[in-house]
Amino acid sequence: MSRAARVLATACVAAAMPVLAHHDDVSAARPEQGIAFEQRLDAPLPGDLPFVDEAGRKVTLASELGKPVVLVMGYLACRDLCPLTITGTAEALDRAGLAPGADYRALFVSIDPRATPATLLAAKDQRLAARDRAAWTFLAGGEHSVDALARAVGFHYRRDEAHDDYAHPAGFVVATPDGRIARYFLGVRYDAGEVAEAVRDAAGGVAAKPASPLLLLCYHFDPRTGRYTLTVLGVLRALGAAALAGAGLWAWRERRARGRA
Numbered sequence: 001m002s003r004a005a006r007v008l009a010t011a012c013v014a015a016a017m018p019v020l021a022h023h024d025d026v027s028a029a030r031p032e033q034g035i036a037f038e039q040r041l042d043a044p045l046p047g048d049l050p051f052v053d054e055a056g057r058k059v060t061l062a063s064e065l066g067k068p069v070v071l072v073m074g075y076l077a078c079r080d081l082c083p084l085t086i087t088g089t090a091e092a093l094d095r096a097g098l099a100p101g102a103d104y105r106a107l108f109v110s111i112d113p114r115a116t117p118a119t120l121l122a123a124k125d126q127r128l129a130a131r132d133r134a135a136w137t138f139l140a141g142g143e144h145s146v147d148a149l150a151r152a153v154g155f156h157y158r159r160d161e162a163h164d165d166y167a168h169p170a171g172f173v174v175a176t177p178d179g180r181i182a183r184y185f186l187g188v189r190y191d192a193g194e195v196a197e198a199v200r201d202a203a204g205g206v207a208a209k210p211a212s213p214l215l216l217l218c219y220h221f222d223p224r225t226g227r228y229t230l231t232v233l234g235v236l237r238a239l240g241a242a243a244l245a246g247a248g249l250w251a252w253r254e255r256r257a258r259g260r261a
Contacts, residue, residue, distance in 0.1 A: 037169040037186055038154030039210045045071075045179040046148050051109070051139040054120035061149065062179065064137060068104045068202040069175040073155050074168065075112040076123045081170040083127055084188040089172050090132045092185075095192035096199070100135030104199050108138045109149060111157055111166060115140035153181060174198045176205050183208040 047062030072089055074082035086108060098104055110120065120138040128136055141149075150157060157168035171186040174195075182202035185195065198208060 035158060035167050035169055036154075036156045037171050037184060038156060039184045040152070040154045041181055041183070041210060042207045043152060043154075043181050045175055045181070046152050047179050049141065049145040049148055051141040051145055052117060054117050054124055054138045056117040059139070064105060064107055064139075065175075065179050066105075066177055067102075068177060068182075068199045069179075070104055070106040070199070071153065071173040071175060072106070072108045073111055073150060073153070073157075074108065075110055075166050076115055076119050077112070078166070081168075081188060085170045085172065086127045088188045088190055089185075090128055090136075092190040092192045092195045093135070094132065096196035097192075098196055098199055100132075103203070104135075106136045108136060109146070110138070110140045111146050111150065111155075111168065113141065113143045113146055171211075174202050176202045176207075178205070180205070180207065182206065184211045186211050 045061055045065075047060060047065065049061045051059050051061065053059055070089060070093065072085055074085060076082075089106070093100070093104070093106065100106075108124075117140070120140055124133060124136060124138045149155075153173050155169070157166055159166055169186070170188050171184060172190075173181055174183040174185070176182050182205075183198040185198070201208060
């Protein structure tokens with residue numbers, strides 16, 4: 001990585017972390033309060049939970065195990081973090097050099113109990129490239145199954161009845177073939193080498209250390225307007241643009257200084 005690229009990455013992370021960590025200070029009126037990914041390493045997944053897949057087949061979580069499992073939770077109507085999380089996970093798995101179906105299985109579980117096989121299939125086709133679809137199974141379940149799985153993996157989310165929306169964190173879980181939580185990946189972009197290592201470790205039953213705390217929220221409620229906005233994502237985009245401009249200015253000054261030498 002070039003020095004300019006390191007400056008960019010450091011600036012983005014350093015600027016973003018105060019924004020991401022600020023969720024503990026928000027008022028009770030904000031829906032993101034209490035939303036988190038609690039890391040419960042080595043905890044078992046409840047294998048007897050009933051679900052239905054995008055083909056309409058009734059399955060249990062245990063029937064989807066047997067290989068290391070990459071588990072993403074979210075909801076189909078989400079236009080913000082869920083598509084980014086699914087895309088980021090699929091891209092990291094592609095770059096990791098792992099064999100889909102042989103080295104791992106990937107699951108997306110809807111936290112909205114109203115999801116149906118038809119909506120699952122439509123979302124799968126929309127959000128995944130054709131080459132990735134065979135490696136993924138999209139699942140829907142009743143409130144009991146969804147809530148039990150969310151509690152097991154520490155996925156703390158909140159339904160806002162008034163606006164028919166969900167606030168939830170972003171990331172995914174890697175589980176062992178026998179259904180124990182092995183590693184957490186937080187955010188929406190992931191290092192392919194670390195993903196490959198996590199899947200290989202999970203295959204051997206090894207649980208990793210907790211991931212560094214990070215919270216990205218699917219939506220943000222603005223009490224002044226009564227609307228949900230992409231405040232966190234918008235700030236991150238702005239910070240990224242500012243950091244890119246700063247890195248460009250630094251590179252220009254460095255070239256200019258070398259030219260004068």
